[in-house]
Amino acid sequence: MGVKSTFNAQACAVVLTIVSVLSVVRAVAECKPTTSPEVDAEIRHLEQLTPPHNADPVVLYNLAADYAAKCNIAKTLKLLQQVADAKGGLDPGEYRGFAYLRDTPEFKALVATIQRKNPSRIQSKPAFVIKEPSLFPEGMAYARFNGRVYAGSVQRKIVWTDKTGEVHDLVKSGEDNLAYVGGLHVDEARKQLWAVSSRFGDAELPGAVYGLFKYDLTTDKRIATFAAPSNLGGLNDVAVVPSTGQACSTNSMEGSVYCTEAGPSDLKMLLPVGTVSFANGITVSDDEKVLFVAGDFGIYRADLKTKAVAELQKSADVIDASIDGLYFYKQSLVGIQNAIRPGRVVRFYLDPTLTRITRSEILETYNPAFENPTTGSLDGDSLLFMANTQLHKWAPGKPIPPTSELHNIQILRIALTDQPKSH
Numbered sequence: 001m002g003v004k005s006t007f008n009a010q011a012c013a014v015v016l017t018i019v020s021v022l023s024v025v026r027a028v029a030e031c032k033p034t035t036s037p038e039v040d041a042e043i044r045h046l047e048q049l050t051p052p053h054n055a056d057p058v059v060l061y062n063l064a065a066d067y068a069a070k071c072n073i074a075k076t077l078k079l080l081q082q083v084a085d086a087k088g089g090l091d092p093g094e095y096r097g098f099a100y101l102r103d104t105p106e107f108k109a110l111v112a113t114i115q116r117k118n119p120s121r122i123q124s125k126p127a128f129v130i131k132e133p134s135l136f137p138e139g140m141a142y143a144r145f146n147g148r149v150y151a152g153s154v155q156r157k158i159v160w161t162d163k164t165g166e167v168h169d170l171v172k173s174g175e176d177n178l179a180y181v182g183g184l185h186v187d188e189a190r191k192q193l194w195a196v197s198s199r200f201g202d203a204e205l206p207g208a209v210y211g212l213f214k215y216d217l218t219t220d221k222r223i224a225t226f227a228a229p230s231n232l233g234g235l236n237d238v239a240v241v242p243s244t245g246q247a248c249s250t251n252s253m254e255g256s257v258y259c260t261e262a263g264p265s266d267l268k269m270l271l272p273v274g275t276v277s278f279a280n281g282i283t284v285s286d287d288e289k290v291l292f293v294a295g296d297f298g299i300y301r302a303d304l305k306t307k308a309v310a311e312l313q314k315s316a317d318v319i320d321a322s323i324d325g326l327y328f329y330k331q332s333l334v335g336i337q338n339a340i341r342p343g344r345v346v347r348f349y350l351d352p353t354l355t356r357i358t359r360s361e362i363l364e365t366y367n368p369a370f371e372n373p374t375t376g377s378l379d380g381d382s383l384l385f386m387a388n389t390q391l392h393k394w395a396p397g398k399p400i401p402p403t404s405e406l407h408n409i410q411i412l413r414i415a416l417t418d419q420p421k422s423h
Helices: 002-030 037-048 057-069 073-085 096-101 105-117
Strands: 125-130 140-143 148-152 158-161 168-171 180-187 192-198 211-216 221-227 235-240 247-251 256-259 268-271 282-284 290-294 299-303 309-311 323-328 332-337 344-350 357-365 376-379 382-386 409-415
Touching: 037 057, 057 073, 057 096, 073 096, 073 105, 096 105, 125 148, 125 158, 140 382, 148 180, 148 192, 192 235, 211 235, 211 247, 235 282, 235 323, 247 282, 290 323, 323 376, 357 409
Parallel strands: 140 180, 140 376, 180 235, 282 323
Antiparallel strands: 125 409, 140 148, 148 158, 158 168, 180 192, 192 211, 211 221, 235 247, 247 256, 256 268, 282 290, 290 299, 299 309, 323 332, 332 344, 344 357, 376 382, 382 409
């Protein structure tokens, strides 16, 4: 019996080894290595950010993605093992760049470990539906005074809906010289809507104006346009200083921030180029002293008076990278993470000086409705946010997928109640 059991165990190990080798061989055959110099440059940059024994899991994840693009399977799996061992719950399972590794036993085991250590959490409730599957919105905003949800579109328009479920155009496609619509923000005090008009990628839009557009929500008419310098592309999200009505927009391509001024009809630079790498989500503290900007690997704070900028301090197990929508709520920041898996909504609690993240709480993760969640809007003590923008199915100049492959846009509501201390 003992000899037979040993033999069976050895045979099983041999079979598993063969299966593993064959799956890796198939993965190598399926992979076409990139020759992009940008990937090589990013690897060199990221490896400088990974000191021994104290590597950021987001940096490791991005490094793994780069080595996966080069078809270096051994290095990719080694890095992903470090991601799995770290806290943070970064899941590579659905990332398209790792698709050729999904059948390998090693990759399956890594994903299983991460998902076991980081279970799903779903506490949101349906709030609104935008019944226009091909909208492909990036930004949304909610107006409490009229109960309407506004959403932009790569179709170069802005729509709104309410509890009736009917969809209306605020701005028809291409009207007002509007370009691709990025972030939106409702100024409740003035009953105005701010919209980012932008260029995504290298696509030129003849006649389009890039900048910030302001609309009067009592008349549904455009009342001002603030053009970006030199018809600049890359503008992303927008926030408004409540007391003054000043609007500020991130520029992801530049890593900068531009703001409106009282007189001129163009945008002035607030934070210079390169201040925040891939500047994205943006929000203002309740006391209007601090502007928060989400970047590639963390959240930054800018003093609105002195313009001094610093990354928020945090412990190693706080993941505040790859945030799209960003919102200030009661001495905390609420962010929608979508550039890393799994898409999730996270709340970051701040110290009284608003310089350090003291702890974080995952409010929503592994929601099956998620398909590129991007941005949202505060509504009292809750956050409304788009669960399935489906933006990954759209590209400039490419045909739009058939409606049968798309879904209505689901807007969910999640309560922002104080959570028990955890990371």
